[in-house]
Amino acid sequence: MLPNLKKLRAKPLSPIAGCLAVLLMLIAYASPLRSGPDTDSHQSIDSGSIRITLLSRNGGRLSWSRASHRLIVFDRIRSGVWDLWMMDEWGKNQKCITCDRKALKWIDLQGKPVQPPRESIGQPAWHPDGEHIIIQVSSPDHRYACLAEHPGAGQCNELWLLAPGLQTAWQLTNVDEGNPEQGTLHPHFSFDGNKLCWTEMYEQARKSPLHQYAGSWRIHWADFDIRDQTGRPSLRNRKEHQPGIATVYECHGFNRQANALIFSSPFDERGGPERRDIFLMALDAPHSVTRLTRSSFNEHALFSPSEGRIVWMSKRENEGADWWEMLPDGSGKKQITRFNQKGSPEYRAFADGPHVTTDLSWASDGKSFVGTMQIPWRFGKGNPEVIVRIDFLE
Numbered sequence: 001m002l003p004n005l006k007k008l009r010a011k012p013l014s015p016i017a018g019c020l021a022v023l024l025m026l027i028a029y030a031s032p033l034r035s036g037p038d039t040d041s042h043q044s045i046d047s048g049s050i051r052i053t054l055l056s057r058n059g060g061r062l063s064w065s066r067a068s069h070r071l072i073v074f075d076r077i078r079s080g081v082w083d084l085w086m087m088d089e090w091g092k093n094q095k096c097i098t099c100d101r102k103a104l105k106w107i108d109l110q111g112k113p114v115q116p117p118r119e120s121i122g123q124p125a126w127h128p129d130g131e132h133i134i135i136q137v138s139s140p141d142h143r144y145a146c147l148a149e150h151p152g153a154g155q156c157n158e159l160w161l162l163a164p165g166l167q168t169a170w171q172l173t174n175v176d177e178g179n180p181e182q183g184t185l186h187p188h189f190s191f192d193g194n195k196l197c198w199t200e201m202y203e204q205a206r207k208s209p210l211h212q213y214a215g216s217w218r219i220h221w222a223d224f225d226i227r228d229q230t231g232r233p234s235l236r237n238r239k240e241h242q243p244g245i246a247t248v249y250e251c252h253g254f255n256r257q258a259n260a261l262i263f264s265s266p267f268d269e270r271g272g273p274e275r276r277d278i279f280l281m282a283l284d285a286p287h288s289v290t291r292l293t294r295s296s297f298n299e300h301a302l303f304s305p306s307e308g309r310i311v312w313m314s315k316r317e318n319e320g321a322d323w324w325e326m327l328p329d330g331s332g333k334k335q336i337t338r339f340n341q342k343g344s345p346e347y348r349a350f351a352d353g354p355h356v357t358t359d360l361s362w363a364s365d366g367k368s369f370v371g372t373m374q375i376p377w378r379f380g381k382g383n384p385e386v387i388v389r390i391d392f393l394e
Contacts (some may be wrong), residue, residue, distance in 0.1 A: 008119065034054045047345040051338060051391040055091030055370065059387040061123045061151055062359040064089070065128025066305070070293050072361075072370055073097075074387060075122030075151055082120035082151050084135065084162075086214070089363075091387070097166050098151040105168045106160075111232065122151025123186060128193040130166035132226065132233070136184060139175050152358075153214070154185030155201060161233045170233050173200075180204050185217070188253035196235065197251040197261050204295040214248035219263055221251075221283065237263050241286040243279065252278075252300060255328070259283055264299045267291075278312055278330075290331035297321065300359050303328070305366040311336065320354030323371060323390065336390065339373065350375060358385075367392055 044053040054205045055072075060082070062074035070089050076096075087094040098104070101116035108114045119138035126133055136157040151157065159172040175182035178284060183201035190196070203216035219242070222235040242249070244267040252262045264276045278292040278301045292301070293314065301312035310328060315321045320340035326333045338344035339355040347353070353376065360371035368391045375384050 009160075037066070045345045045349050046393070047338065048391065051392045051393055052337070052346055052349070053090070053389040053391070054386060055389050056094065056387040057089065058385070059085070060385050061359045062361055062372060062387060063124050063126045063133070065126045065130045065364055066128050066153075066364040067126075069125075069364050071130070072387075073124045073126065073133055074372075075120075075124065075283060080218040082122040082201070083131075084124055085122055089389070097162075104162075105377055106164070106171075107168060107232070107283055108171045109174055111230065120151055123154075123157075125187050125189060127189055127226075128191065129226075130312065133162040133166075134172070134187045134189070134196070135160050135162060135169075136187070137169075153183075154199070155180060155204075155215070157184045159184050159187055159198060163233075169202075172233065172235055183215075184216075186250055186252070188251060190254040190258040191256055192258065193226075194224060194256050195221060195254060195344055196224045199249050199251050199263075200240070203246065216246040217249045218242045219249050219281070219286075220224055221261060239283075241281070243281060243286065243289050248276075248300065252312075253302055255280075262292075262301050262303065264301065278310075280328075290330070292326065293333075300357075302362060302369075305362055305364060308366070311360060311362075311369060313360070316355075321356040321358075321362065323357050 003166060044051050059074045059076050061347050062072060065071040067247045071086060072089060073084060073086050076085045081095055081118055084098040085094055085096050098121050104116060106114050106116050117137050120137055121137050123136040124133050127156050134153065136151050137160045139156050139158050156175060158174055161170045161172055163170065173184055181204045187196055187198040198220050199217045200220055201215045201217050218240045220238060220240045222238040225234050225236060228234040244265060247266045249263055249265045252264065254261050260280055262278065262280050264278050266275050267277060267279065274297065276297050276299055277294060280290040280292060282288045295314060295316045295317060297315040301310050303310055307328060309325050311325050313321045314324045322339055323336045324333060325336055337357065339346045339350065341347055341354045356374040358372045358374060360369050362369045368389060370387060370389050373386050375386055
């Protein structure tokens with residue numbers, strides 16, 4: 001809505017003040033996503049063949065339920081600790097589901113009740129049934145041993161499963177208490193929910209060039225049982241593999257047939273900590289690896305529900321990162337967002353970059369996805385991560 005010009009005439013403006021007022025109006029209307037730093041605007045902008053909607057100004061790793069299209073679960077930091085939150089597909093009705101941790105019953109691997117975790121909970125992934133959520137939980141007594149208990153780093157993290165009704169949490173993996181050499185990162189269910197993939201750290205980060213950031217990891221996958229013979233969820237037939245050198249590996253999920261998984265890694269000596277590419281690995285022949293990208297830094301690659309395309313984040317042509325898409329064989333690469341391209345609608349809508357797109361999750365119909373973006377601190381107060389929704393218009 002435009003301002004009331006009659007009221008403006010009631011107090012004449014100097015030529016300079018008038019020019020400033022017009023300039024401020026132009027900036028405001030050119031940046032529809034700019035609103036108060038502590039509120040969610042839920043406004044949208046169109047940019048080429050996509051529509052971008054800001055869902056939350058404080059949110060990190062996330063998962064969009066395939067069974068209940070209206071539910072998105074994500075982690076959010078508050079007072080230095082991450083918890084799980086839930087919202088609808090347009091960012092409304094946000095509520096915390098793990099802030100009252102004593103309200104949940106926590107069951108360890110031996111089937112015994114344990115005290116609720118004191119530290120961070122995050123990196124959620126919906127099971128396809130729309131009732132179970134797998135999460136990363138910081139292990140106890142790690143405070144002085146782990147330097148990176150952030151859910152996005154995985155150090156000293158374990159996998160737990162939230163049962164239907166969000167009343168019980170079951171432990172699925174464990175790390176030695178306070179052992180900084182161990183960790184768990186980024187679990188993903190297969191499309192049918194019968195398999196789970198994740199990565200585990202077995203060696204802490206060192207000062208050598210290839211280990212200065214994230215340590216050494218292996219890819220893990222297993223059959224997933226919602227209820228085994230003992231009546232609890234469990235992982236069976238666990239397997240692990242390190243496709244390349246000892247470095248970081250991050251699993252991003254399965255293909256539709258669940259006979260291959262997609263991951264990112266520096267992979268070889270030429271990679272280094274600042275270089276990651278996307279790879280596809282056949283589960284029946286894990287040494288058979290196909291490289292899908294060859295550029296500076298690539299992560300968070302997910303197959304669409306129809307498996308017609310892969311969306312991932314890439315730092316291909318700018319100092320920040322944007323979401324791109326490609327065909328399953330790595331061909332047909334095309335940029336989706338242009339948060340770091342001066343003059344684009346999304347660049348104008350947010351503060352000056354660089355912006356770094358990260359985690360993402362598809363809608364069940366494959367027409368949209370939600371994703372996390374790291375933004376400059378000056379854009380708003382608090383956590384520099386926001387959640388946006390991308391709708392394909394064509």
